[in-house]
Amino acid sequence: MDEVEGLVRRAKKGERDAYGKIYEIFLPxxxxxVYYLAGKREQAEDIxxxxxxxxxxxxxTFSESRGTFQAYLFKIARNLVIDWQRKKKEQPFVAxxxxxxHEDLSEDLQTKERxxxxxxxxxxxxxxxxxxxxxxxxxxxxxxxVARVMKMKEGALRVRIHRIMAKCRIELEI
Amino acid sequence: xxxxxxxxxxxxxxxxxxSPALSxxxxxxxxxxxxxxxxxxxxxxxxxxxxSFVMLILAGAGLVKLSQASVPGxxxxxxxxxxxxxxxxxxxxxxxxxxxxxxxxLKVAGEKDEETLKKATDEYKKAVEEAxxxxxxxxxxxxxxxLRNQGIRFEESKRSNPDLSDKLEKAIEAAKxxxxxxxxxxxxxxxxxxxxxxxxxxxxxxxxxxxxxx
Numbered sequence: 001m002d003e004v005e006g007l008v009r010r011a012k013k014g015e016r017d018a019y020g021k022i023y024e025i026f027l028p029x030x031x032x033x034v035y036y037l038a039g040k041r042e043q044a045e046d047i048x049x050x051x052x053x054x055x056x057x058x059x060x061t062f063s064e065s066r067g068t069f070q071a072y073l074f075k076i077a078r079n080l081v082i083d084w085q086r087k088k089k090e091q092p093f094v095a096x097x098x099x100x101x102h103e104d105l106s107e108d109l110q111t112k113e114r115x116x117x118x119x120x121x122x123x124x125x126x127x128x129x130x131x132x133x134x135x136x137x138x139x140x141x142x143x144x145x146v147a148r149v150m151k152m153k154e155g156a157l158r159v160r161i162h163r164i165m166a167k168c169r170i171e172l173e174i
Numbered sequence: 175x176x177x178x179x180x181x182x183x184x185x186x187x188x189x190x191x192x193s194p195a196l197s198x199x200x201x202x203x204x205x206x207x208x209x210x211x212x213x214x215x216x217x218x219x220x221x222x223x224x225x226s227f228v229m230l231i232l233a234g235a236g237l238v239k240l241s242q243a244s245v246p247g248x249x250x251x252x253x254x255x256x257x258x259x260x261x262x263x264x265x266x267x268x269x270x271x272x273x274x275x276x277x278x279x280l281k282v283a284g285e286k287d288e289e290t291l292k293k294a295t296d297e298y299k300k301a302v303e304e305a306x307x308x309x310x311x312x313x314x315x316x317x318x319x320x321l322r323n324q325g326i327r328f329e330e331s332k333r334s335n336p337d338l339s340d341k342l343e344k345a346i347e348a349a350k351x352x353x354x355x356x357x358x359x360x361x362x363x364x365x366x367x368x369x370x371x372x373x374x375x376x377x378x379x380x381x382x383x384x385x386x387x388x
Contacts, residue, residue, distance in 0.1 A: 016208055023201050031192040045196045049204055056208050114186045121175075121183055137180075138187045169175050 008069050012059050023052055026070070030077050033134060036122060037081045047084060051077040071141070071148040078131060078149060121168060129164045136161060245282050246293035268308045269317050272352075275301040276324040279345050283331045283338055291341045298345050302352035318353040325349035 004025065010018035030051055035044035054076050055062075062072050122130045128150065135141040135149060143161075147154045191197070238257045241250035258274050275298040282291045302321065309317045325346050332342040 016205055019208070020201050020205065023204065027197065027200065028191055031196070032187060032190040035190060036187065041193065045192060045200075048192065048196065049200060052204055053207055115190070117183050118187050118190075134187070138184050 004069055005064065008059075008062070008064075011056070012062075019052075019056060022069075026073055027052075029070075029139060030073060033074060033139065034077055034081055036118065036134060037078075037127070037131065038084065043084065047077065047080045050080055054080070067148040068145055071145045074135065074141075074149045075151075124167060125164065129160065129167070132157065132160055133164050133168070245278055245285075245287075245290050246297055247290055268305045269313065269320055272298070272301045272305045272317070272320065272324070276327070276345075276349075279342075280327060280331055283335050283342060286335065286338065288338060288341065291338055295341055295345045295348070299348040302348045306352050321349045321353040325353070 004022065007018045007022050007025075011022060027048060031044060031048050034047045034051075035041060038044050038047065051073060055073055058076075062069065122133070125133060132146060132150060135146045136143065141149070143154055143157055146152075147157045150157065152160070192200070237250070237253055241253035241257065244250040244254050258271065262268060262271050275294070279291065279294045279298050282294045305317055328342050328346045328349060332339050332346065335342065
């Protein structure tokens, strides 16, 4: 994370090249997170671009003392997904599974089947639970980072994680 | 769900990649939209104005505090007077002005500064005259009481500073005159009117009687 910290410091001074490196590092992470929340590839890509633009504009407000840059980016992405869901009113965020449209699924049948395994795991979860599971167990965020992204207290987050584990019947260490 | 199965799902999740169009062209598209420097939460100009304003207030407050010990003739005396005028304006209590000046006279007398004492006494005299004319009727009794007390304090100071007695005497006179004028103005006016009327009536009456007698 030291590399990221250095890049963030340079980006704060207006060095766009440094921000380009940050983009390179975090684009895949932000994309998959948004994709599995929004369920649409095209929309996910638009939200990704918007996330990086917004993060740049508000970069002066970011402080390492308040959390990692990763948490800062994911928080922006999450808020943008929520806004998008609200605007579109296609499927309320609380409705649960955001099914991908047909064309969004990979053409490759094998890939499609593999992706379906992820969707299947996530479909039984509430949106908030889905986000927690992805951040904590897929992206390997610390509980502190997850709490920051989700704007939750760590104690409440741990309780929520227990429930998610029970719901999915996942036998993992918390 | 077994750990192995979960790990498999995790790896599928982690393998999800953005389209080549975004991976390769996303940054080029984005960089055009970025300003040269990330926007500050407060623009620099606004922050400068805010900082200057706060500093001005702090400096002003410090100046007013410093000026409180000044006496007539000091550089900060006008600041002190301005702050006092503000207090009088806000409270609407003109009596305070006399109190301020009286304290000044006593302070300068204590410091045995004869020249400044003359100025302070003049200022006190002016303040008494102003208060006498501006104080509301219902507060005049209070002003009288204040002036009497100030007179007593001046007398005490006169006893402790005999060499300044002529200057302090002026302040004592102003205090006495001030308290007397408030009462005296009305009473004297009333008495004079009464006296005038009585004498006029008497004269008239006498004239009538004279002419009657004639």
